[in-house]
Amino acid sequence: MKHLLNMSLTRFKRLFFLLPVLAVLASCQKTVSHDIGGPEHNLTISFRAQVDxxxxxxxxxxxxxxxxPYTVSAFKFYVHGIHFINTETxxxxxxxxxxxxxIDFADSASASIKIGVLPGKYNRIAFTIGVDSARNVSGAQTGALDPTKGMFWTWNTGYIMAKLEGNSPVxxxxxxxxxxxxxxxxTGENVVEKITLxxxxxxLVDLQxxxxxxxxxxxxxxxxxxxPHDIRISExxxxxxxxxxxxxxAENYRKMFSVAEILNEP
Structure with missing residues (x-):
């Protein structure tokens, strides 16, 4: 009987210990919003291509x-899954x-994205470079995913997520x-990259x-x-x-992004 009582007390102590932990975990769950449901904040995201x-x-x-040495003749990539994050709340x-x-840097207009954002305070932006697996096996599509954009291989291999072309004497x-x-x-060849900046x-930036x-x-x-990988054009x-x-x-170019500045309307 004493043995059973000790076991019950031990289990009770474990449960008592876990309760605050579970409460903390529950409080840390992210609240993800998809609908604005009212006045929005108008945001333009502009990508600036640089070499250093x-x-x-x-x-x-x-x-x-x-x-x-090298010159560039084409530089473009897909962006989707844009998120704005407040890590405090x-x-x-x-x-x-x-x-x-x-984003096609041969077409300056395409380097800017205009979106509506739920008003609030944010300190990070996240987005994905590439096209998700479902879209890759859905065949040729329209809009930004139209094959005429020069970024589609076949239904089997899917889309080109990012493209860089040029010339080099080496x-x-x-x-x-x-x-x-x-x-x-x-699996094993996935180059879709999730970026958080x-x-x-x-x-915190207040988007009103x-x-x-x-x-x-x-x-x-x-x-x-x-x-982390050395990619020599000569090799x-x-x-x-x-x-x-x-x-x-892809593991290299995922680091090519950084937020330069945010300009708010007065």
Missing amino acids: TMPLEFGTTYHNFFDE EAVFEVAKDRYDL AATPNNAFEYHIGGFR LFPYTT PNKTSDLYITTNLSAWFHN NPVSMTPGPLAVQI
Whole structure:
């Protein structure tokens, strides 16, 4: 009897200990909002292409981490799944899940995204680079996912998530061209990357109803070539299929983003 009593007391103590832990966990659950349901905040997200500290200009010669000279003729990627986050309150606003934008730096207008945001205070933005698996196996689509955008392979291999093309004298290819068409969504070759960026100085930005803001995101192309993986144009001038090289390049370029500034309407 004494043994059974001790066991019961032990279980009670464990339960008593777990109750506050469960309460804390419950309080930390994120509140995700999808609908605005009232006046919205008008936000423009603009991606600025750079090579280190220099603005990207097609046809201009740059040097990568390994001092390999190159010029750029195409640079574009898909963005979807945009979230705004307040890490203090765990509040999250998610822009429409089915929205996809193709950022194409050959078309300056496409580098800016205009969206409505649930008014509130936020200190982070998150988004996904690429196209989710369901869309990859749905065949050719419309809008930003239209095959005429030059970012669709086939129903089997799906979409190109990000593309970088140019020329370099170190590329032993016809016309010294290098081509990085990064795609793949299946296990072991998935290059869809989720990005989370802090606002400058990790401060909360108050996005008020019926107001307008501009958020500028620096996109540093140099990241494609280095850290954590060394990608030399002389050794790997082409990546045109899903696989280990594409995964490595995606793991590099996921670090090319940073929030430069946020300008709020007075």
